[in-house]
Amino acid sequence: MKRLKRPTLAGTAQAGHTVIHVLVVIAVAIAGGLLGWLTLVTRNPLDCVYPGAEALPDPPLFLLGVVSFFAGHILGRLVPEERTRATPRSRKWSRLAMVSVFLVASAVFFFEAVGTAEIAVGGPGGAKLEPITYYVRCAILHDKAQISGGVFTWGAIALTFFIAGHWFWGDRPVIRPRAT
Amino acid sequence: MDESFWGSLRAPIGQIAGALVVAALVGAFGGGALFERVFGVAPSSFVRESLAVSAACFFAFLLTTYRILRGEKPIDVHIPPSWNLFLSAALVILVGFLIGTTVFR
Numbered sequence: 001m002k003r004l005k006r007p008t009l010a011g012t013a014q015a016g017h018t019v020i021h022v023l024v025v026i027a028v029a030i031a032g033g034l035l036g037w038l039t040l041v042t043r044n045p046l047d048c049v050y051p052g053a054e055a056l057p058d059p060p061l062f063l064l065g066v067v068s069f070f071a072g073h074i075l076g077r078l079v080p081e082e083r084t085r086a087t088p089r090s091r092k093w094s095r096l097a098m099v100s101v102f103l104v105a106s107a108v109f110f111f112e113a114v115g116t117a118e119i120a121v122g123g124p125g126g127a128k129l130e131p132i133t134y135y136v137r138c139a140i141l142h143d144k145a146q147i148s149g150g151v152f153t154w155g156a157i158a159l160t161f162f163i164a165g166h167w168f169w170g171d172r173p174v175i176r177p178r179a180t
Numbered sequence: 181m182d183e184s185f186w187g188s189l190r191a192p193i194g195q196i197a198g199a200l201v202v203a204a205l206v207g208a209f210g211g212g213a214l215f216e217r218v219f220g221v222a223p224s225s226f227v228r229e230s231l232a233v234s235a236a237c238f239f240a241f242l243l244t245t246y247r248i249l250r251g252e253k254p255i256d257v258h259i260p261p262s263w264n265l266f267l268s269a270a271l272v273i274l275v276g277f278l279i280g281t282t283v284f285r
Binding site for chain 2: 065069095098099102103105106107108109110112113114116117119131161164168169
């Protein structure tokens with residue numbers, strides 16, 4: 001009869017690492033799909049003036065972001081004891097992702113500069129661009145007032161801050177080389 | 181190699197960080213002047229900050245692409261452990277600022 005392996009701390013960390021990384025990919029795919037679907041089926045609001053404009057600021061939303069960020073940070077401790085080597089294919093995709101992130105971030109911050117200056121598109125009298133924070137606030141208000149009552153907002157905030165805390169500030173244990 | 185914070189500034193990551201700071205300054209001041217000429221609007225401090233980050237990201241994009249095309253490794257974004265204390269503090273302040281301006285402004 002095959003003996004069951006006794007769970008070890010390293011095994012638990014390996015399993016936790018796998019579960020988190022699979023769940024994050026699934027959650028990002030679901031959130032991205034939902035956002036794409038919402039973009040297609042909902043009409044853009046002409047402005048962000050809602051009767052319930054007191055929906056922001058929202059302290060619980062702020063708290064959710066902080067908790068998710070630190071949860072991502074702490075769960076960074078769950079790393080496999082033996083790191084796997086990246087395959088050539090994986091290395092190629094990670095390089096493409098790195099280049100894309102820098103290029104998109106550059107475009108986003110240029111848009112932010114133009115939006116912050118509130119420059120009218122197509123000359124004077126055209127629609128004014130706004131800073132990215134304006135669109136974020138607008139999306140939150142629109143979601144709370146007309147779409148899901150804030151469910152999508154909570155999900156997006158939790159996921160975004162969890163990923164930020166986990167990837168950019170993960171509490172990875174330092175693996176020291178063994179003394180010979 | 182010197183593993184202190186100051187010693188790590190001589191490592192590739194330190195040199196890259198220095199180049200990014202220079203690119204950000206060029207973006208803030210040179211980019212700001214260009215912005216005013218093109219759009220006819222005097223750049224506020226927020227506009228200059230956005231242009232600085234945009235320029236730094238674009239420089240990182242060019243540098244990464246150049247290195248990959250030459251068959252070298254992309255820029256090494258491995259953060260030296262001696263930077264953790266500074267980065268942790270800066271990151272928490274930055275995230276607090278972003279959440280604060282997004283949610284409370």
